[in-house]
Amino acid sequence: SQTIHQWPATLVQPVGSPLSLECTVEGTSNPNLYWYRQAAGRGLQLLFYSVGIGQISSEVPQNLSASRPQDRQFILSSKKLLLSDSGFYLCAWSTYNNQPQHFGDGTRLSIL
Amino acid sequence: RKEVEQDPGPFNVPEGATVAFNCTYSNSASQSFFWYRQDCRKEPKLLMSVYSSGNEDGRFTAQLNRASQYISLLIRDSKLSDSATYLCVVTFNAGNMLTFGGGTRLMVKP
Numbered sequence: 001s002q003t004i005h006q007w008p009a010t011l012v013q014p015v016g017s018p019l020s021l022e023c024t025v026e027g028t029s030n031p032n033l034y035w036y037r038q039a040a041g042r043g044l045q046l047l048f049y050s051v052g053i054g055q056i057s058s059e060v061p062q063n064l065s066a067s068r069p070q071d072r073q074f075i076l077s078s079k080k081l082l083l084s085d086s087g088f089y090l091c092a093w094s095t096y097n098n099q100p101q102h103f104g105d106g107t108r109l110s111i112l
Numbered sequence: 113r114k115e116v117e118q119d120p121g122p123f124n125v126p127e128g129a130t131v132a133f134n135c136t137y138s139n140s141a142s143q144s145f146f147w148y149r150q151d152c153r154k155e156p157k158l159l160m161s162v163y164s165s166g167n168e169d170g171r172f173t174a175q176l177n178r179a180s181q182y183i184s185l186l187i188r189d190s191k192l193s194d195s196a197t198y199l200c201v202v203t204f205n206a207g208n209m210l211t212f213g214g215g216t217r218l219m220v221k222p
């Protein structure tokens with residue numbers, strides 16, 4: 001069966017520090033991969049998605065970036081975090097674009 | 113107008129009650145529909161897909177009304193454990209990705 005792993009579960013970072021969140025999927029090949037952010041009490045905001053290695057599409061312009069160095073690895077990064085980057089970051093995978101997405105446990109990021 | 117709209121709630125219901133949520137979508141060409149459940153401070157989890165003919169999974173029934181562009185979720189015999197936020201999800205054509213509604217919060221009280 002397929003599993004998705006996301007880490008760390010929680011992270012506290014100072015403003016201006018870099019960020020790297022990692023997500024890996026097991027049990028499937030060539031998945032579509034997604035990064036979402038959810039602010040407290042709000043809905044899901046799609047940040048990036050990838051349909052293959054090295055292919056990244058950005059949905060929202062911001063100081064975050066994503067990379068997909070391997071088929072089942074998706075990384076969310078920032079060079080300098082802002083206070084507004086606080087939130088719950090979720091990685092997800094699906095077989096195709098219009099199929100259900102399955103989420104990792106999420107990373108709760110607090111910026112101080 | 114938002115692409116996918118839900119009443120944020122909260123819906124406060126007693127145990128054993130029947131509760132229904134609606135979700136409206138803006139694009140008449142929408143093709144795939146899902147309901148997700150999200151517990152507080154947890155990731156969303158797929159609850160059920162919504163098929164044109166309607167479908168049922170235990171106490172949960174999902175319906176699609178294409179003419180009026182809405183989907184619904186009916187929960188019968190509510191349990192305390194049903195307390196969560198229910199997310200409506202729609203795709204707008206075969207090639208597009210899922211668009212999530214803002215969610216409807218349900219609180220089931222003893």
